[in-house]
């Protein structure tokens with residue numbers, strides 16, 4: 001049974017995906033991860049991140065010594081694979097069937113991985129939400145407001161949970177404090193996968209019917 005929770009503009013759909021839907025997505029991600037292997041990103045200050053990352057779609061988010069940005073190619077020099085259909089369906093159902101996202105960022109959290117509080121602000125267009133899909137082990141999701149240092153609340157995201165970060169939550173700080181290793185059996189080797197769907201460029205807005 002799915003349930004809806006609103007926390008500071010974060011629209012949280014608990015158990016949006018049933019087990020069969022989660023398995024379909026994992027199967028669809030397999031060839032994506034083969035074509036665009038996970039890598040360990042390094043922040044512009046030279047610190048390796050604890051999550052491993054890759055992407056699907058027209059653009060992927062990358063970070064290295066040159067900064068945070070969207071790029072048309074995986075650092076290995078290939079186009080990103082297409083965003084799998086069952087992932088796009090979640091966007092159509094919860095956001096809009098009119099405009100598909102440009103990027104599906106794929107984060108993999110091993111037992112020690114976390115993601116510090118940050119805003120998603122490298123997109124050219126903040127009018128569309130960022131949609132996040134959690135698969136595998138539980139992750140403790142921390143949600144704040146538009147300013148660093150403000151009050152935060154956290155909530156465990158489980159496998160199949162979807163969060164729509166739009167409106168006041170679009171530029172709100174958020175992060176993953178830790179995962180609960182071994183809490184899910186969806187991924188044969190354990191860990192947590194998080195997908196975030198993003199509309200990246202403003203130009204694309206022009207394709208939107210008015």
Ligand SMILES: O=C(O)CCC(=O)C(=O)O
Nearest residue numbers: 105107120132176194196
């Ligand atoms: O793993 C998550 O649930 C959040 C990921 C995230 O915030 C990001 O990739 O920007």
Ligand SMILES: [Mn+2]
Nearest residue numbers: 118119120174
């Ligand atoms: Mn984020």
